[in-house]
Amino acid sequence: MYDALIIGSGPAGMTAALYAGRSNLKVGIIEQGAPGGQMNNTSDIENYPGFEAISGPELSMKMYEPLEKFGVENIYGIVERVEDHGDFKRVLTSDEYYDAKTIILATGAKHRLVGVPGEEEFNSRGVSYCAVCDGAFFRGQDLLVVGGGDSAVEEAIYLTQFANKVTIVHRRDELRAQKILQDRAFANEKIDFIWDSVVQEIKGDDVKVRSVDIKNVKTKEVTNHEFGGVFVYVGLDPVSEMVTDLGITNETGWIITDKDMKTSLDGIYAIGDIRQKDLRQITTAVGDGAVAGQQVYKYITEHA
Ligand code: FAD
Numbered sequence: 001m002y003d004a005l006i007i008g009s010g011p012a013g014m015t016a017a018l019y020a021g022r023s024n025l026k027v028g029i030i031e032q033g034a035p036g037g038q039m040n041n042t043s044d045i046e047n048y049p050g051f052e053a054i055s056g057p058e059l060s061m062k063m064y065e066p067l068e069k070f071g072v073e074n075i076y077g078i079v080e081r082v083e084d085h086g087d088f089k090r091v092l093t094s095d096e097y098y099d100a101k102t103i104i105l106a107t108g109a110k111h112r113l114v115g116v117p118g119e120e121e122f123n124s125r126g127v128s129y130c131a132v133c134d135g136a137f138f139r140g141q142d143l144l145v146v147g148g149g150d151s152a153v154e155e156a157i158y159l160t161q162f163a164n165k166v167t168i169v170h171r172r173d174e175l176r177a178q179k180i181l182q183d184r185a186f187a188n189e190k191i192d193f194i195w196d197s198v199v200q201e202i203k204g205d206d207v208k209v210r211s212v213d214i215k216n217v218k219t220k221e222v223t224n225h226e227f228g229g230v231f232v233y234v235g236l237d238p239v240s241e242m243v244t245d246l247g248i249t250n251e252t253g254w255i256i257t258d259k260d261m262k263t264s265l266d267g268i269y270a271i272g273d274i275r276q277k278d279l280r281q282i283t284t285a286v287g288d289g290a291v292a293g294q295q296v297y298k299y300i301t302e303h304a
């Protein structure tokens with residue numbers, strides 16, 4: 001029986017593990033991949049205090065390394081369901097189950113699909129959701145980035161080191177991204193924009209993507225443009241399927257908590273991007289994790 005079982009080792013989960021581990025609780029953290037979560041898909045992080053700039057994978061390792069010292073147990077597994085049995089909670093993976101007095105949900109969010117013909121067909125054959133992972137495969141090519149938020153603009157800038165040209169297609173005539181990223185993109189000679197437009201179809205041959213049909217949402221005109229790759233950054237959806245039955249999410253799947261990261265169920269907490277909140281960042285994820293790590297200590301001592 002764990003005192004605290006954390007699901008997901010992104011920045012939120014690793015911080016909760018650090019705080020709960022330092023309180024001498026028996027802590028486990030279940031992760032389906034490498035520690036770091038979305039940070040592993042991020043090139044340069046410039047808004048994490050203490051570092052002028054640091055790569056996502058490097059910051060991931062810096063957060064991960066101290067956990068062992070505080071006795072945090074790393075468990076590999078893909079969590080399929082969480083059950084609330086009152087005094088204890090059960091976490092089920094495909095072939096194991098784990099019991100804990102408290103659960104901290106830190107499963108983050110996953111990239112959303114743009115949902116057009118060709119997107120699935122050409123996935124990994126020119127369609128990508130991760131510039132850091134795939135950008136280097138597209139040296140010298142013309143690339144399309146879909147979306148207008150921080151991810152689209154930041155990753156478009158990143159891609160210019162490999163690409164001949166990067167075009168950002170956005171459904172409005174104004175970006176959602178932070179001003180500093182906008183300024184950098186506008187100043188970058190390798191980046192151009194197609195405004196008020198959406199991707200209608202991604203086309204290619206047996207090998208890879210060759211072109212994209214783009215529709216202007218105002219004029220309804222559809223034009224075909226040659227691109228060697230398409231990077232999709234149209235937002236995120238919550239990873240909360242494992243708690244759908246618990247009734248702790250809102251209508252779009254984000255988990256609702258109070259200021260102490262408590263859900264409506266006693267002993268179940270949620271932190272980081274998976275929460276219903278306004279600012280999804282590494283700093284806010286680690287802040288949530290610190291609060292939850294402290295709260296589970298309080299819960300365990302009050303229920304001893
Ligand atoms: P995540 O980082 O998403 O981690 C969740 C973890 O849970 C993952 O490791 C996942 O594998 C695991 N998991 C999910 N489901 C299961 C399951 N069923 N079983 C087991 N494990 C599971 N923020 C900044 O502050 N600065 C930036 O420069 C920045 N750049 C970004 C660039 C991109 C392209 C993106 C997409 C985001 C960026 N962000 C940035 C946002 C930041 O990465 C997130 O806010 C942050 O990672 C959220 O942390 P988290 O721990 O809540 O979730």
Ligand code: NAP
Pocket residue numbers: 047113114146147148149150151152154170171172175176198233234235236278279280281
């Ligand atoms: P986001 O902020 O939700 O932006 C999604 C973008 O995609 C928006 O511009 C949206 O258009 C567009 N879009 C949504 N659905 C679309 C569709 N079906 N077709 C075409 N366009 C569509 O998502 P994000 O950029 O991935 O960012 C996610 C979170 O991570 C945010 O909190 C962000 O701040 C954070 N992040 C931070 C950094 C950083 O701090 N450097 C970097 C990356 C991400 P509209 O604008 O019209 O809605």
